[in-house]
Amino acid sequence: MKYLVTGGFGFIGSHLVEELVNNGHKVSVLDDLSNGQLGNLNASKNGIASYISNVEQLQQSYFTESFDGIFHLATAPRSSSLNNPMRDIETNCKGMIAVLELAKYYGAKVVFTSNSGIYGSKGDGKAIDESSANDPTTPYDANKLVSEYYCNIYHKIHAVPSVVIRLATIYGERQKVNEKLNWRPLVATLAKNVVNDEQVVIDGDGEQTRDLVYVKDVVQGIMRAMESSIDNAEVFLLSTNKETSVNQVLQVIEEIVGKKADVRYGPPLKGDIRRMRYSYAKAKSKLGFEPKYDIHDGIRKIVDYLQRNIS
Structure with missing residues (x-):
């Protein structure tokens, strides 16, 4: 075809x-x-x-x-x-x-x-x-x-x-942060932060959930x-x-990488979805x-x- x-x-x-x-x-x-x-x-x-x-x-x-x-x-x-x-x-x-x-x-x-x-x-x-x-x-x-x-x-x-x-x-391999487009996919962003010892910035309280596939x-x-x-x-x-919170995603990444992240919580994003x-x-x-x-x-x-x- x-x-x-x-x-x-x-x-x-x-x-x-x-x-x-x-x-x-x-x-x-x-x-x-x-x-x-x-x-x-x-x-x-x-x-x-x-x-x-x-x-x-x-x-x-x-x-x-x-x-x-x-x-x-x-x-x-x-x-x-x-x-x-x-x-x-x-x-x-x-x-x-x-x-x-x-x-x-x-x-x-x-x-x-x-x-x-x-x-x-x-x-x-x-x-x-x-x-x-x-x-x-x-x-x-x-x-x-x-x-x-x-x-x-x-x-x-x-x-x-x-x-x-x-x-x-x-989420998965090849998904990358693109600051020019204001594109910060959840798993790719958090994984990049933890792997590179960068501060993790979470929008809101981190209890918002995603259905990750x-x-x-x-x-x-x-x-x-x-x-x-x-x-x-x-x-x-x-x-x-299945629902997974942002905080839970970060915890899984920390466990896999083997290090704790420096985390800062900021205001929630406009138009964000609380539960998925x-x-x-x-x-x-x-x-x-x-x-x-x-x-x-x-x-x-x-x-x-x-x-x-x-x-």
Whole structure:
């Protein structure tokens, strides 16, 4: 099969591209390198075609061959959407339309990675599922939700097949802090701090929780969505159905690294979500998705990666 992966040099995208290439598929990657790195795909560079461009500028004239499917992962970070909401619209909304127009032209299926933050924060501790009410708290969440609507519209009007994946908090190797984009992913940030003997700054009291799912588990779920017969922009959560607090994440990292961190607590972030716990029952039932890695296994892998690559 021939696939296009937008954001393919990024954290999740590079893991997906590697798996696709290893499975014998022909892969093209489009990325503006704002948060991705060419080095993420050094091991697979001979098996891919690369296009360096913003996703909102995507057009059919870039390519000499058609695609069977498009994995749309390119995105602007959630953390920068409050400071630069117009840029978020450009990347997340206009980029979605560009992808759907290309899919319409080629008759390709789209798998779109959206965001579980669309649900907002539920305080009762019960697992959120796909039937839960939407309550976006940042421009990023709102624009991801609008992009989901575009998938639905293009399916109904133009018969473009698609699946929407709402991701919990992803972590793993190659996920890096990007201060330019105000991008500080939880596990990568804390692990970097502890490994490099840097002060850890926790926003709020650290008791806010995340549903942490390891990147290789996510890649399997995304691929299963593409391989499935589902084509009507149906929404699926990829998660673990487990809550882990920020303080607990730090404790696990300290145990694995073997040192205590210097911790400072600051004010909570605007638009932050207090509790995250998402059910993957629907994805398990319809896609066969089942997370394999627990947080100790996954965090150990990212710590090992950082110790090999960060001085």
